[in-house]
Amino acid sequence: MASESARPRQSERKVVLASSLGTVFEWYDFYLYGLLATIISAQFFSGVNETTGFIFALAAFAAGFAVRPFGALVFGRIGDLVGRKNTFLVTMALMGLSTFAVGLLPNYASMGVAAPVILVVLRLLQGLALGGEYGGAATYVAEHAPEGKRGFFTSFIQTTATLGLFAALLVVIGCRTMLGEEAFAAWGWRIPFLFSLLLLVVSLWIRLQLEESPVFAKMKAEGATSKAPLTEAFARWGNLRIVLIALFGAVAGQAVVWYTGQFYALFFLEKTLKVDGGTANVLIAIALLIATPAFVLFGWLSDKVGRKPIILAGCALAAVTYFPLFDALAKAANPALHAAQAAAPVTVLADPKSCSVQFDPIGRNTFDRTGCDVAKSLLAKAGVNYSNADAAYASVRVGSESIAWAGDAPAFRTAIEGALSRAGYPAKADPAAVNKPLVVAILTLLVLYVTMVYGPIAALLVELFPARIRYSSMSLPYHIGNGWFGGFLPTTAFAMVAATGNIYFGLWYPIAVCALTVVVGLILLPETAKRRLAD
Structure with a gap:
């Protein structure tokens, strides 16, 4: 490792800058879809009801995460066999071209069911690419970093996911502002995807300036690379035992904190609290801008006090505070909705046998055959929190007002909407009533939790595994955690909300995973901050 320490500082800066910029662009590509989930739902899943369409859009978002572990296996093996640099050049090209193709894809109205099918295929290609990208970039930077500074150096890679999201937000906000919401929803949403082609060219040029990792080059020269890394x-x-400990004792909790703080919060603002998409994007962007430097802060701090205590503290704080924070977010972002929920709670009374889950994967259920279905479909679409009670005949109680089902779906909907309006339930959040400073403060705190768990995670994973199988070993738990535990969080959480009617019920998912990570991590996860990288 002495040869690494002797390398000029400018070379180390170049490695960090080039690796980070390339990874920022890949995250930009990957997260565009998440930012535009509501529009994607309308464009590609218009053949089903609105609630199901949104869950499907989130499921397609999650599809890219589902295959990330497979990308980790495929590209991790290649990275351990032939090198770090060439592998993430391939992943970058695959990501950029797949994103560009989304911008060209005809919608459901033009192509029918082929449109969402092709969309999912492109998301799967993106997921495969990202499955190979992160492990390569993190390993590459860590293998260049001086001893005692790996947390600090790799923390710049950890900022790339948030910076990529921030870049995507800026492009989306810019397009929305210049085109207007109507034009953006109709066709302007394609521009951010098409813009990725330019980013791909820049990214490839940047990465081509790099040389192979010195650790891998040394192993290859000595014939010490693994012949069968998987x-x-x-x-x-x-x-394998270390892989499992890393997954359940660190990465799973890190993943759900990441996606709760930076994606579920956005979807919650836009879909549940009815804050307009442009405002929600701006508020999230401000929070990201404020909190992003903390990735580097916690990466640096992990070199001093260890990776484990910072990651587990972030998970514990999230598990304890998510419910009060999201309740405060609802009160700040849509005070009229929050006040109405407190003053006039909504209850759906019905025979449970007459109630369907508000999810229709084949688009044939209109949710108008029973009073329970009509009521829950309307309330779910409106983002209204409601409880359930057993009764022989269907009715909806809004505060003290009760509306009985009489077999006429349109009349029942109209009556419920009237009762909600009289009780003060708003159709949308009033932009003038949104407490923007408080919303930004809450979102910033959620992102600070993200920086605690995510800032040190790359250094931890790199240090857990030997150099000859490092790319493969660290990539799989990272992408199972972030691809499955994290990537499926918005879909799972909103499905839980749709099933129960409780707008906060989906938070039980990240809270449970965080609690699991804290327990497993405290008992089994080793501290790695003082380890030397094996070469």
């Missing part, structure tokens, strides 16, 4: 990494219990 077998060594996952078929031998000694290493």
